[in-house]
Amino acid sequence: MESLSQLMQLLFSGLTIGSIYALIAIGFVITYNITGVLNFAQGEFAMLGALLTISMSSAGLPLYLAVIVAILIVMMVGGLFERAAIYPARKSSVATLIIITIGVSFVFRGAAIFIWGTQPHSLTPFSGNTPIRIFEAVLLPQSLWAVGISLAALAGMYYFFNKTYTGKAVTACVMNRFAAQLMGIKPEKMSFLSISLSAGLGALAGIIIAPISGASYQMGLMLGMKAFIAAVIGGLTNAPAAVLGAFLIGIIEAFSEGYLSSGYKDAVSFAVLLLVLFFMPNGLFSKKSGKRV
Amino acid sequence: MNLLEIKNLSKDFGGVQAVQDVTFTIQEGSISALIGPNGAGKTTVFNMITGVFPPSNGTIMLHSKKISNKKPHQIAKEGITRTFQNLQLFADMTVIENIMAGMHLLTKTGVWNAGFRLPSAKREEQYIYDKSMQWLMRLNLDQEAYLPAGTLSYGKQRLVEIARAVISHPKLILLDEPMAGLNHNESEKLADLLLEMKKEGQTFLLVEHDMDIVMRVADHIVVLDHGVKIAEGTPDEIQQNDTVIAAYLGSEVTI
């Protein structure tokens, strides 16, 4: 029974962390497809969201309000980032744009140290800490929150992209930039919109994870990179595949932590990244693979 | 003598038949032209000859040697170079460096010899330089030799691109709309240059929309429409061909 409960435990924690990666990974996919930018600062939005929420809720704001305000602020930061750093360099090479986003991630991280210091902060769980027992495994309520909110956000995204006018305009821009332009959709506006939307999703991810693993200025780097791996596993162009990739990475990590050693956790994820890049460059879930793009 | 033989060449892009069963040959020392309305499949044929993508069907033979399914750099090694519809110069390199780069296939200095500047590397560098300078002088570009290629006028950039393609003594040069963006005067001069190089034995295949120029320089014309070859022959024959006239009437270009 011991091994089954451990298995369940690892599966739960894998799904929890996977749902966080999923939110950030979707941001990656949206940004990449609309602006062509691989945004290495994506994970920093999660960090900003988490720390802002912690500050505001400790200042006395009700949690739900703190969450909403934090997400809005991060969305504005994202939009500002697009205008200040991506838009002026939109004609630069892919390499230059990548380095610019790395520079921006530095700025965010440094700013966070100024404001919040280097000590980790914690956020009280959304609904208590009493563990729930399922199949001998212990499940924290926050994990349910994480998976639930992620799924709700994903459903919201689906609705936005397929049912609303603005969402459809973004989708059109992804499918055919030129045709979308002919129809009066401005790619510049879409670029702004997509990055601030991705920032909001990232912030949400950071807020959900904060009660589980704490929040600090350096949490963004690894979160961002893992989400990145998830997006690449999903083929970088396909949001649902990126979500699957995110859960896969979450579970792989949880299991390599449980059965191997926590030290190897990161290396295992990146080894998966390399294997996917080298053998299935269009992503795990792509029908045609190995084709040169 | 047949230089390039194209047999039953077809390309389909996920069900869309871009080129269908096209067959033609190119004579050594001639200028051939591939014409047709927009979307006729000319560029697709070019891309198959230069190895950008493989044909779905059919063969391409150079001097009776099969070259289809080779990669672009291997095609260049076989002796086919090209220019591009939207200029592809190395904009940050100087004019002379662009042309020197064109000598890649004629030379062989590797990292080791070059890095330690062994005598062989020095000799080769001098040889590359001399030959490139000769071409620049011939094209009247020697004054601009040390400017970044991207700063030249459009017409001159074209010339640089052609010089880069011709300097390695290729068997065949593919010119993708060489007259695009040039004014009348520049086009005429380029046409003269092509005819002059033909006299020296150089073979060309060009895709071009400027019919006056095509009729003037081409020895042999192949007409494509909707991916199918609808006619081929000398300029005179093509001008009187009813199918060709009908095909062109349906589009914006007139002969």
Place this chain on the structure above:
Amino acid sequence: MDTKKFTRSYKLNLYGIALLLFAVIIFPFLVPSNYFISMFILIGLYGIVCTGLVVLMGHTGQISLGHAAFYGIGAYSSAIVSGKYDLPPLMGVITGILIACIVALLIGIPSFKLKEHYLALATLGFGVIVFTFLKEWTSLTGGLNGFFGIPPFEVAGFTFTNDLSYYFIVWAILVIGLWFVNNLIHSRTGRALKSIHGSESAAESIGINLMTFKLKALIISAVFASVAGSFYAHYISFINPQLFEVMTSIVFLIMVVIGGSSSLWGGLAGAIIYVWLVELLKDWVPLLGFSTGGEFEIVFFGVLLVVLLIFKPKGLMGSWMEKKLFLSQKKNVQNKKGAAL
């Protein structure tokens, strides 16, 4: 035929290298300070890594986010070969070079088959994996506690014991490296690399095999990084995995961007400016009322990176050289044209 003008930039660089050599030799006599000597050893080591990166990034246009791993491969190869197995230090350096080459091939071949940004991803992943192994393979590397007691470098009976000897050998290697790269970029191979940066389809059309030449650039830059790593290990005599983390790769990137990846001197200039700025910030930041936890440094370099890439994408050396070389040539052309009329 007159090749004077063509060899101008090559010759200018040669004079620069000669001048540098002279400066390197007299510097310790002018400034006999241990502080500066050790600072310049570090600059020299960074300069070697970044000069290699210039070939990869500036000339070939490929971006690596994992060069700290190649630096680490050199350092640990030397540490293990000479410290653990007591073999001659030179063998450690060579082992590092060989491993770096093999790894560069393993990473490069699959990545170069894909779109350009995939090399960035693959090298990033490779950096994390190398870091993990350095950290976890404790029996070989000492793990997070680090590797102690790396013997001094030694060649042909001469042992490098003091800072001054390391200063000379590191800068000698850098000077040779600059000379090598200058020769390379003014050759068929260098032009092939620059062609790839300019236009991949045009490069292919003149017969350049993209895969082999990108691999050559990656291998050259990996070897430079590995050699620098080896000498770092011998000089410091103690290394730990954190020195070769992803952050270090990004620091190398920052240096190259600051200096300008399109110029031969960009790597060295970037290394000098970076180290100097770090020292400057250490002195000034406390005066501004901030603590020196490095946060100011992070923001500062982040902003610098973004601003440079938007406004001066060729870096400081790149912009300066361009002005120097091209403006004077434009003037020449105009003068001649004027004379002809």
